[in-house]
Amino acid sequence: MTDFAAWSRAIQARAENVLAALLPDAAIAPEKLHAAMRYATLGGGKRVRPMLAYAASEAVGAEVLGTEAARIDYAAAAVELIHVYSLTHDDLPCMDDDDLRRGKPTCHVAYDEATALLVGDALQSLAFEVLAHPDAAAAADARVEMLRLLARASGSRGMAGGQAVDLAATGRSLDMAELEFMHIHKTGALIQAAVLLGALGKGALETATRKSLERYARCIGLAFQVMDDILDAQTDTATLGKTAGKDAAQGKATYLTLMNVKEARAYAHELLHDALEAIQPFGERSRRLAQIARFIVERSY
Amino acid sequence: MTDFAAWSRAIQARAENVLAALLPDAAIAPEKLHAAMRYATLGGGKRVRPMLAYAASEAVGAEVLGTEAARIDYAAAAVELIHVYSLTHDDLPCMDDDDLRRGKPTCHVAYDEATALLVGDALQSLAFEVLAHPDAAAAADARVEMLRLLARASGSRGMAGGQAVDLAATGRSLDMAELEFMHIHKTGALIQAAVLLGALGKGALETATRKSLERYARCIGLAFQVMDDILDAQTDTATLGKTAGKDAAQGKATYLTLMNVKEARAYAHELLHDALEAIQPFGERSRRLAQIARFIVERSY
Numbered sequence: 001m002t003d004f005a006a007w008s009r010a011i012q013a014r015a016e017n018v019l020a021a022l023l024p025d026a027a028i029a030p031e032k033l034h035a036a037m038r039y040a041t042l043g044g045g046k047r048v049r050p051m052l053a054y055a056a057s058e059a060v061g062a063e064v065l066g067t068e069a070a071r072i073d074y075a076a077a078a079v080e081l082i083h084v085y086s087l088t089h090d091d092l093p094c095m096d097d098d099d100l101r102r103g104k105p106t107c108h109v110a111y112d113e114a115t116a117l118l119v120g121d122a123l124q125s126l127a128f129e130v131l132a133h134p135d136a137a138a139a140a141d142a143r144v145e146m147l148r149l150l151a152r153a154s155g156s157r158g159m160a161g162g163q164a165v166d167l168a169a170t171g172r173s174l175d176m177a178e179l180e181f182m183h184i185h186k187t188g189a190l191i192q193a194a195v196l197l198g199a200l201g202k203g204a205l206e207t208a209t210r211k212s213l214e215r216y217a218r219c220i221g222l223a224f225q226v227m228d229d230i231l232d233a234q235t236d237t238a239t240l241g242k243t244a245g246k247d248a249a250q251g252k253a254t255y256l257t258l259m260n261v262k263e264a265r266a267y268a269h270e271l272l273h274d275a276l277e278a279i280q281p282f283g284e285r286s287r288r289l290a291q292i293a294r295f296i297v298e299r300s301y
Numbered sequence: 302m303t304d305f306a307a308w309s310r311a312i313q314a315r316a317e318n319v320l321a322a323l324l325p326d327a328a329i330a331p332e333k334l335h336a337a338m339r340y341a342t343l344g345g346g347k348r349v350r351p352m353l354a355y356a357a358s359e360a361v362g363a364e365v366l367g368t369e370a371a372r373i374d375y376a377a378a379a380v381e382l383i384h385v386y387s388l389t390h391d392d393l394p395c396m397d398d399d400d401l402r403r404g405k406p407t408c409h410v411a412y413d414e415a416t417a418l419l420v421g422d423a424l425q426s427l428a429f430e431v432l433a434h435p436d437a438a439a440a441a442d443a444r445v446e447m448l449r450l451l452a453r454a455s456g457s458r459g460m461a462g463g464q465a466v467d468l469a470a471t472g473r474s475l476d477m478a479e480l481e482f483m484h485i486h487k488t489g490a491l492i493q494a495a496v497l498l499g500a501l502g503k504g505a506l507e508t509a510t511r512k513s514l515e516r517y518a519r520c521i522g523l524a525f526q527v528m529d530d531i532l533d534a535q536t537d538t539a540t541l542g543k544t545a546g547k548d549a550a551q552g553k554a555t556y557l558t559l560m561n562v563k564e565a566r567a568y569a570h571e572l573l574h575d576a577l578e579a580i581q582p583f584g585e586r587s588r589r590l591a592q593i594a595r596f597i598v599e600r601s602y
Contacts, residue, residue: 125456132449148433155426
C-alpha cells in the first residue's frame with residue numbers, strides 16, 4: 001500500500017468513528033429517524049472532504065493525528081454531514097430520483113421519502129451543532145467564523161444555489177462559463193469550506209495563506225467534477241457505487257458535452273498543475289493536499 | 302387598537318424588514334431560488350417566534366426597539382427562517398401535501414417541488430449564517446452558544462425529530478404523554494429557542510432565569526398546539542390562511558381525540574396560568590411575554 005493509501009484509509013476510519021460518535025444512537029427516540037441518519041452517513045463514501053480538512057490543517061502547521069486532531073474532527077465531520085445531507089436530498093424523486101448511492105439503496109428507497117427529507121434536514125442541523133461544539137476551535141471567534149463560512153458555503157449562494165442552477169440547466173446546453181459557475185457552487189463551495197475549516201481550526205489565517213488555499217480548492221473542485229463527468233460516462237455502476245451514465249440519460253450539461261474525453265483529461269491535469277502550484281508556499285507540509293489533488297484526478301471511482 | 306396589537310404590528314413590520322434585508326435579492330443568481338425563498342418567507346405569518354425573541358430580550362432587561370434591538374434582529378430572523386423552512390418542507394407532497402399557507406399557494410405549488418426542497422434547505426443554512434453575523438451578540442462565546450442551541454432545537458432531538466414522531470403517529474392513536482412528547486419537539490423546541498435566543502442576546506443567563514424562561518416557553522408551546530387543534534377543527538380555511546380540518550382528514554392525533562373542546566380550552570388556560578406564573582419573577586419587564594401568552598390562547602386564527 002502506498003503511503004497515501006494508508007493515510008487515506010486511516011482518515012476514513014477516523015471520520016467514520018467520529019461520525020458514528022456524533023450521530024445520535026439509533027436507540028434514542030425518534031428511533032427510525034436516527035437509524036436512517038446513520039444509514040445515510042455511515043459505512044461508505046470516499047470521505048474526500050474530511051481528508052481535505054485534515055490535510056489543510058497539516059498544511060498550516062497543525063499536528064494531524066496528533067494532539068490537535070480532535071479539534072479538526074468537528075470541522076471534518078460537520079462538512080461531511082452537510083455533504084451527506086445534500087446527497088440524500090439530491091437523490092429524492094423530485095430531484096435526481098436515484099436509487100443507488102455508495103453501493104447501497106438510497107435513503108428514500110431503504111426508508112421512505114418523508115424520512116429521507118427529514119434525514120437531510122436533521123443532518124444539516126447536526127452539522128452546525130457539531131461545529132458549535134466547544135472543542136471545535138481554540139477560540140470562540142474562530143468558531144463563529146467557521147460556522148458562518150460553512151453556512152454560506154451550504155446555502156443559496158453556495159451548494160444549494162448550485163443545485164438550483166443544475167436544475168435549471170437540465171435539458172439545455174451550457175457554455176463553459178455557465179457550467180463552471182454551476183460546479184463552483186454545487187461542489188466547489190463545500191470543498192473550499194472543507195479546506196478552509198481545516199486550516200481555521202489552527203487559528204486565523206493570513207490573507208496570502210487563505211488565498212493559496214482558496215485557489216487550491218477551486219482547482220481541485222473543478223478537477224473533481226471533470227473526472228466525475230468522465231467516470232460517469234465511462235465506468236460501470238458496480239465500480240462507481242452509484243448509477244452510471246445518469247448525466248447523459250437526464251440530459252445534463254457536462255464537460256463531455258463541451259469537449260472530448262482526451263481534452264477533458266488534459267483539462268483535469270491542467271487544474272491539478274494549478275492546484276499544486278497554489279500550495280507550493282507551504283512546502284513539505286502540503287504533501288497530503290498534493291496527494292489528494294493527484295488522487296482526485298487519477299481515481300477510477 | 303390595544304397596546305399589544307400596536308406592539309405586535311410593530312414587531313411584525315420590523316421582522317418583515319429585517320428578513321427582507323437578510324434574504325438574498327431576487328436579482329442575484331440563482332434568481333428563481335432567491336425569488337422562491339422570498340416568496341416563502343415574506344408577506345405573511347404571525348411572527349410569533351420573533352415576537353417571543355424581542356419580548357424575552359425585554360424581560361431580561363434589553364431595550365427592545367432601542368439601541369439593543371439590532372442585536373435581537375438576528376436571533377429573531379434566524380428562528381423565523383428555521384420556522385419557514387420547516388413549513389416549506391412540511392407542505393411538500395411526501396409530507397402533509399398542502400397547497401395553502403399563510404393565505405397563499407404553498408411554495409411547491411407556486412414554484413415546483415425541487416425548488417421548494419432547495420428553498421427549505423437554503424433557508425436553514427441562511428438561519429445559521431444570520432446568527433453567526435458579528436452583530437448578533439455582544440461576545441463570540443454567546444454567539445456560539447446561541448448557534449448551538451438553535452442547531453439542537455432544529456435537529457433530530459428537536460423540531461425535525463418531532464416531525465418524525467408526527468409521521469410515525471399518523472393513523473394511530475396516541476396517549477397524552479406521546480402527544481405532548483411530539484409537540485414538545487415539533488413546535489416546542491423552536492419556541493423555546495426563540496425565547497432563549499432573545500434573552501441570550503443580552504448576555505449569559507443565570508440558571509434561575511433560564512429555568513423560568515424554559516418553563517414559560519414549554520407552557521406556551523403546548524398551549525399554542527392545543528389552540529391550533531381547536532382552531533383546525535372549528536375555523537374555516539379563509540380565516541386560518543391554511544387548510545382547515547386537515548388533522549382529522551389525515552387521521553392525525555390531536556388534543557381533540559383525547560378531550561372535548563371545553564376540556565381543551567380549560568387545559569389551554571391552565572397552561573396560560575402556568576406560563577404567567579413562570580415569568581412573575583421578571584415583574585413588569587415580562588409584560589410582553591405575558592401578552593403573547595394571552596394572545597396564543599385567545600387568538601382566532
